[in-house]
Amino acid sequence: MEKYFSNVETPKVSIAPMVDKTHRHFRYFSRILTKDALLYTEMITAQSIIHGDRDKILSFRKEEGPVALQIAASNPEDAYKAVKLSNDYGYSEINLNCGCPSDRVSGNLMGAALMSSKDLVYEILCAMKEATNKPITIKHRIGIDGTGVLDNTSNKIIMEGYNDLLDFLNTISKAKPDRYTIHARSAILKGLSPKDNREIPPLDYNMVYNLKKEFDYLNIEINGGFKTIESIKDALTKVDGVMIGRAAYEDCYLLANFYKLYNGNENIKPISRGDAIKAYIPYIIEELENGNSVHSLVSPLHSLFQGQKGSKKYKQLLSSSNVKKDSILDILNTILETMPEDILWN
Numbered sequence: 001m002e003k004y005f006s007n008v009e010t011p012k013v014s015i016a017p018m019v020d021k022t023h024r025h026f027r028y029f030s031r032i033l034t035k036d037a038l039l040y041t042e043m044i045t046a047q048s049i050i051h052g053d054r055d056k057i058l059s060f061r062k063e064e065g066p067v068a069l070q071i072a073a074s075n076p077e078d079a080y081k082a083v084k085l086s087n088d089y090g091y092s093e094i095n096l097n098c099g100c101p102s103d104r105v106s107g108n109l110m111g112a113a114l115m116s117s118k119d120l121v122y123e124i125l126c127a128m129k130e131a132t133n134k135p136i137t138i139k140h141r142i143g144i145d146g147t148g149v150l151d152n153t154s155n156k157i158i159m160e161g162y163n164d165l166l167d168f169l170n171t172i173s174k175a176k177p178d179r180y181t182i183h184a185r186s187a188i189l190k191g192l193s194p195k196d197n198r199e200i201p202p203l204d205y206n207m208v209y210n211l212k213k214e215f216d217y218l219n220i221e222i223n224g225g226f227k228t229i230e231s232i233k234d235a236l237t238k239v240d241g242v243m244i245g246r247a248a249y250e251d252c253y254l255l256a257n258f259y260k261l262y263n264g265n266e267n268i269k270p271i272s273r274g275d276a277i278k279a280y281i282p283y284i285i286e287e288l289e290n291g292n293s294v295h296s297l298v299s300p301l302h303s304l305f306q307g308q309k310g311s312k313k314y315k316q317l318l319s320s321s322n323v324k325k326d327s328i329l330d331i332l333n334t335i336l337e338t339m340p341e342d343i344l345w346n
């Protein structure tokens with residue numbers, strides 16, 4: 001393994017790139033809840049950065065920062081161009097997606113399918129590094145199981161087990177990526193939907209922990225299945241960082257408790273749910289005026305009372321049939337006036 005030390009700090013916690021979820025409204029509200037996590041964009045293809053409406057796709061408010069941009073690319077040329085074009089938008093780092101199992105992505109030799117071509121991943125990472133001074137990171141799986149993605153034959157490609165993972169890392173570490181975020185579940189490229197592949201096959205944290213034990217100079221962040229502060233704290237005794245996916249939108253108030261991951265923060269009081277809503281209201285007003293849809297603006301709030309008294313009523317108030325551009329501010333005020341005080345303000 002290429003022995004090198006990146007001087008890029010790994011945040012203890014990050015919010016995963018998630019298509020249709022980690023859009024800029026979600027990130028704005030996440031940042032109200034926590035100053036402690038690195039936030040990712042959704043996966044954006046290099047092609048759409050090169051040919052699409054770049055300002056629309058890449059612009060974000062600086063209040064969201066730090067934000068990492070995740071790109072999907074299938075060749076070094078596109079990756080180079082996309083990173084170069086993103087340089088002035090203020091991202092703190094750029095990440096390469098080597099973990100998405102969806103047909104649409106893997107069929108175009110992007111995402112997890114790239115893991116079957118480690119030399120190509122190495123070349124893409126080198127091209128990304130050449131295009132920017134910012135940290136370049138990679139998000140990948142512990143392995144893949146798929147069919148003929150490279151040459152469209154029916155050859156089965158299987159990368160599983162620690163040695164295959166080492167083989168992959170041996171090659172890509174020569175490009176000196178600044179961090180490896182490892183989703184501790186193999187990608188299944190055929191025969192399983194991306195949704196099912198989020199539960200099957202089982203997670204294997206030990207593969208990631210062993211890697212960090214053996215190569216302690218690599219910056220390693222683990223991903224997959226983390227839902228509580230306790231489980232994150234435990235993982236942080238073994239790796240440099242933990243990436244949170246679904247829990248960030250299924251139980252978003254978890255983010256307000258990230259301060260507990262840092263020693264010396266015992267006296268900090270996290271922002272209350274009520275204050276978080278209040279802080280988000282001016283943003284809603286402004287973004288509605290900019291023509292944004294009320295539903296996408298409200299979506300980051302949906303799980304704010306998850307597991308709490310009154311959560312059913314809260315979800316009803318914010319249900320899509322209730323929420324309209326003209327009614328949203330009244331609804332939020334009703335929430336602030338009628339939800340249980342101890343949950344709203346503590």
Ligand SMILES: Cc1cc2nc3c(=O)[nH]c(=O)nc-3n(C[C@H](O)[C@H](O)[C@H](O)COP(=O)(O)O)c2cc1C
Pocket residue numbers: 016017018019020021042043070097098099100139183198223224225226243244245246247
């Ligand atoms: C709705 C959704 C969209 C996702 N989109 C992306 C993506 O754009 N890029 C990526 O690398 N992973 C994507 N993922 C995978 C997550 O980043 C993460 O690796 C996965 O959910 C496992 O983490 P978790 O168990 O904490 O949810 C997505 C996951 C979900 C649920």
